[in-house]
Amino acid sequence: MTTAExxxxxxxxxxxxxxxxxxxxxxxxxxxRLSAAELLPAVxxxxxxxxxxxxxxxxxxxxxxRLSAAxxxxxxxxxxxxxxxxxxxxxxxxxxxxx
Numbered sequence: 001m002t003t004a005e006x007x008x009x010x011x012x013x014x015x016x017x018x019x020x021x022x023x024x025x026x027x028x029x030x031x032x033r034l035s036a037a038e039l040l041p042a043v044x045x046x047x048x049x050x051x052x053x054x055x056x057x058x059x060x061x062x063x064x065x066r067l068s069a070a071x072x073x074x075x076x077x078x079x080x081x082x083x084x085x086x087x088x089x090x091x092x093x094x095x096x097x098x099x
Contacts, residue, residue: 023051
């Protein structure tokens, strides 16, 4: 993450690729994935949308992080955000949550 943040000042395209890779990596912690996605709109809004879709659609990610990704997506791609919210609403309730 630190390296990707440093790229942002000198090579936004490389930073976008790094942030997107982190955000889409299912082996990375949920909060780190979301942090990477939150930094993407400044360097590549299209990649931000792709990353948010990946997080919001990943049922292995915590509900709060998925919701945050869908909300972030609303600022970059409202149509994809609608799909993400629909997906969240259609999930079976987990951990006591009811949508």
